[in-house]
Amino acid sequence: MTDLSIPRCSLTPACEALRLEVREFLHEQVSSLPARRKAESWTAFDPGFSRSLGRRGWIGMVWPRDFGGHERSDLERYVVLEELLAAGAPCGAHWIADRQSGPLLLRYGTPAQRQALLPRMAQGELYFCIGMSEPDAGSDVAALRTRAERVADGWRINGTKLWTTNAHRAHFMIALVRTDAAAQRHDGLSQLLIDLRTPGITIRPIRNLAGETDFNEVVFQDAVVPHQALLGTEGRGWEQVTAELALERSGPERYLSSLQLMLAMVQAASPHDAAQVEALGRLTAELATLRAMSLGVAGMLARGERPNVVAAIVKALGNDLEQKLPQLAHDLFNEADHAAHPDLAEVADYLTQVAPSFSLRGGTREVLRGIIARELGLR
Numbered sequence: 001m002t003d004l005s006i007p008r009c010s011l012t013p014a015c016e017a018l019r020l021e022v023r024e025f026l027h028e029q030v031s032s033l034p035a036r037r038k039a040e041s042w043t044a045f046d047p048g049f050s051r052s053l054g055r056r057g058w059i060g061m062v063w064p065r066d067f068g069g070h071e072r073s074d075l076e077r078y079v080v081l082e083e084l085l086a087a088g089a090p091c092g093a094h095w096i097a098d099r100q101s102g103p104l105l106l107r108y109g110t111p112a113q114r115q116a117l118l119p120r121m122a123q124g125e126l127y128f129c130i131g132m133s134e135p136d137a138g139s140d141v142a143a144l145r146t147r148a149e150r151v152a153d154g155w156r157i158n159g160t161k162l163w164t165t166n167a168h169r170a171h172f173m174i175a176l177v178r179t180d181a182a183a184q185r186h187d188g189l190s191q192l193l194i195d196l197r198t199p200g201i202t203i204r205p206i207r208n209l210a211g212e213t214d215f216n217e218v219v220f221q222d223a224v225v226p227h228q229a230l231l232g233t234e235g236r237g238w239e240q241v242t243a244e245l246a247l248e249r250s251g252p253e254r255y256l257s258s259l260q261l262m263l264a265m266v267q268a269a270s271p272h273d274a275a276q277v278e279a280l281g282r283l284t285a286e287l288a289t290l291r292a293m294s295l296g297v298a299g300m301l302a303r304g305e306r307p308n309v310v311a312a313i314v315k316a317l318g319n320d321l322e323q324k325l326p327q328l329a330h331d332l333f334n335e336a337d338h339a340a341h342p343d344l345a346e347v348a349d350y351l352t353q354v355a356p357s358f359s360l361r362g363g364t365r366e367v368l369r370g371i372i373a374r375e376l377g378l379r
């Protein structure tokens with residue numbers, strides 16, 4: 001049976017010193033934001049904030065200086081992410097570029113692509129979205145039907161992407177498309193870097209339960225991008241997208257999306273209410289355990305390992321924790337408590353509406369459990 005233990009990882013004094021620096025910066029920038037805005041955190045879109053973070057050197061932290069990065073360590077980056085999430089900083093504009101599009105470009109991009117895009121991403125000025133899911137291809141991404149054919153002046157794209165977060169605000173999409181209809185379904189895929197201003201692209205917002213329009217349907221009708229838009233190797237899109245998914249699933253945002261509610265509950269709790277004290281104590285222990293696991297995954301990534309399966313475990317367990325918090329807030333605190341603590345009420349209401357999506361985005365709970373079971377030899 002595969003060993004799925006996660007080695008313990010400790011942060012260095014340099015990381016802890018950086019933490020204090022980031023905390024001070026965030027106190028100035030974020031502490032006065034409304035509670036609901038903080039609860040959106042890594043999905044809240046604020047280009048001004050992203051630019052100020054870029055100026056501090058906290059985007060593209062681990063990338064080479066030649067491409068606008070700062071050559072810091074993976075663990076230093078992890079500390080910055082933790083602090084951003086704990087403060088509820090509005091990171092949605094740059095989050096995808098920093099987490100996965102930039103690293104993907106570093107690994108597979110041509111020198112010209114890297115030089116053109118990475119420095120502006122690191123400055124917090126250039127934003128990306130993820131073009132994987134389609135109307136009939138979600139969990140089963142390889143079922144996708146969006147086609148790109150080689151034509152004289154580049155690639156002509158036809159098809160529809162779905163649930164594309166921030167497509168209406170991003171500059172580029174990295175899309176997985178079918179470039180060889182005759183090949184086996186995993187072999188005929190490639191990734192394209194698509195400038196979203198290209199004629200032939202229609203972006204339609206989709207409203208979620210909370211009334212927000214963060215994700216979209218993106219329709220391509222004979223949209224032509226240049227030959228140089230190919231990212232990596234033609235036909236190797238499946239391998240590339242698998243590497244991208246590992247980046248998408250391994251960060252601390254996968255267990256900290258409801259943290260603002262935990263903090264609001266701690267603020268509102270009474271030390272004389274045994275049920276509140278016990279429940280919050282348990283939650284703290286669970287969070288501490290998940291944090292140790294998540295940090296362990298960060299340590300494995302820092303050593304160049306590929307912890308795909310343990311990252312799936314942390315995401316699956318993290319989503320369970322994130323999703324049970326809204327119900328707990330309703331069970332542990334009565335109407336009078338909610339009235340006396342408007343932040344608690346506001347964040348609990350918001351997370352009640354959006355938390356169901358946490359175990360869908362980035363791979364569903366069932367699919368992650370399938371991956372884990374396969375690795376353990378259980379299916």
Ligand SMILES: Cc1cc2nc3c(=O)[nH]c(=O)nc-3n(C[C@H](O)[C@H](O)[C@H](O)COP(=O)(O)OP(=O)(O)OC[C@H]3O[C@@H](n4cnc5c(N)ncnc54)[C@H](O)[C@@H]3O)c2cc1C
Binds near residue numbers: 133162
């Ligand atoms: C908030 C949010 C933001 C998103 N942003 C993006 C984005 O920016 N870009 C992007 O490309 N996509 C995005 N997505 C889409 C997301 O990746 C998909 O929703 C997800 O992969 C599931 O696909 P689906 O919705 O088509 O559901 P389906 O794949 O149709 O699944 C339906 C149900 O069947 C279950 N199921 C499916 N296959 C299996 C299986 N093999 N074994 C057991 N159960 C199974 C699933 O777990 C699920 O419960 C986003 C989704 C959300 C909710």
